[in-house]
Amino acid sequence: MHIIRVKDYDALSEKACNYVVNQIRKLDKPVLGLATGSTPEGLYERLIDAYRKEKVTFKNVKTFNLDEYAGLEKKNSNSYYFYMKDKLFNHVDIEMNHVQLPNGDVSDIEIECSRYEKKIREAGHIDLQLLGLGLNGHIGFNEPGSSFSSRTHIVELDVSTREANARFFDSMKNVPTQAITMGIGTIMESKEILLLVSGKKKAEAVKQLLEGEISESFPATVLRNHEKVTMIADEGALSLV
Ligand code: GLP
Numbered sequence: 001m002h003i004i005r006v007k008d009y010d011a012l013s014e015k016a017c018n019y020v021v022n023q024i025r026k027l028d029k030p031v032l033g034l035a036t037g038s039t040p041e042g043l044y045e046r047l048i049d050a051y052r053k054e055k056v057t058f059k060n061v062k063t064f065n066l067d068e069y070a071g072l073e074k075k076n077s078n079s080y081y082f083y084m085k086d087k088l089f090n091h092v093d094i095e096m097n098h099v100q101l102p103n104g105d106v107s108d109i110e111i112e113c114s115r116y117e118k119k120i121r122e123a124g125h126i127d128l129q130l131l132g133l134g135l136n137g138h139i140g141f142n143e144p145g146s147s148f149s150s151r152t153h154i155v156e157l158d159v160s161t162r163e164a165n166a167r168f169f170d171s172m173k174n175v176p177t178q179a180i181t182m183g184i185g186t187i188m189e190s191k192e193i194l195l196l197v198s199g200k201k202k203a204e205a206v207k208q209l210l211e212g213e214i215s216e217s218f219p220a221t222v223l224r225n226h227e228k229v230t231m232i233a234d235e236g237a238l239s240l241v
Contacts, residue, residue, distance in 0.1 A: 001210070001224060005233045009198045012234050014043025016130075016196055018229070020047060021056045023137055023192075024130045031062045033129030033142075033187070034088075036080045037165075039196045040130060041087060045169040048091040051053035058094035064120055066131070066140040066187070067099040070154065070178035073105045078168055102152065102180035109154045117152040120186060129190035133197045133205050136160050137218035144217050150183030186224055192228040195220075207240040 006012050020043065024030050050056045059232075065080055068206045072079040076085075081101050089099060100119050106112045120126065131139050136158060142150065143158045155178065162175040169175050187193070197206055205220070214221040 002230045005238055006232060006234050008234050009042060009090055012196060012198050013046055014241055015232050016043040016194065017046035017050060020128065020196060021050050024061060026200055027127055029060050029062065031123050031125065031127045032231040033126040034063050034065045034084065035130040035132050036065070036083050037132045038196055039132040043196065044088040045089065051092045054171050057118055058092045061094055062098040062123060063094070063100065064123070064126060067179055067181040068102040068104040069176040070104045070109060070180060071176050079104065097228065104180055109180060113152045113154060116180070116185065119178065126190040127192065128171060129187055129193045131193060131195045132218070133202055133209065134161060135164055135205055137205060137208060137220045139184070139187060139220050141179040142184050142219045143237040144219060146184055146216060146219050148216055148222050149185040151186050152180065153184050155179055155181055184219060188222060189227055193223060193226055195223065195231040196230060197231060197233040199234070200236045206233060208238050210241055
């Protein structure tokens with residue numbers, strides 16, 4: 001794993017933006033895997049800025065998001081669909097028919113998981129997958145215990161994950177209990193992975209990721225088996241390693 005150490009969150013967002021812009025420019029028809037959560041927000045802000053300054057175009061970019069809550073309508077402001085439109089898609093020249101997220105608002109989630117996995121296969125591969133790191137080592141919504149060979153599937157969210165994400169909701173009881181996530185097997189097939197980690201509260205998770213046993217009990221450790229992973233992390237996140 002290649003580690004890029006930066007001072008703080010601003011520097012992380014800046015580095016990540018340069019990284020993503022270079023990839024988009026380099027590839028003819030880039031396929032990006034996108035992540036949600038607080039960590040990539042600064043990156044998305046800078047990507048919008050880069051687009052406005054004509055440093056990048058999203059015309060030929062296709063995207064697949066990692067995950068989505070089950071049971072939320074797209075128009076719910078806590079859905080990841082809403083997040084992506086609000087934080088990126090509405091502000092750049094991406095074609096909305098090039099954008100894919102799992103749909104959490106369906107009657108048959110199993111069918112939706114198969115549909116999503118098929119869409120990713122049809123695209124060929126994901127060129128660059130963005131990832132954040134959950135406090136318990138989750139990537140996407142692959143909670144501890146998720147199989148390293150899993151494909152897009154439904155998950156029961158850990159109480160700790162629901163608590164960590166409760167800040168976005170009115171109350172803990174409104175945080176969904178289930179989500180759809182790309183599987184670890186799906187994520188690992190990406191050609192390249194860019195992991196973003198910021199802040200002291202993630203320091204223990206980063207230590208575990210880099211020094212712990214590679215195990216399904218801490219899903220992010222699987223990334224050490226991937227040949228092209230770059231982690232951009234700030235001093236807080238790297239403070240225990
Ligand atoms: C959420 C998302 C993940 C994200 C993680 C970390 O649960 N499903 O994709 O990487 O939490 O989020 P944050 O960046 O807000 O710490």
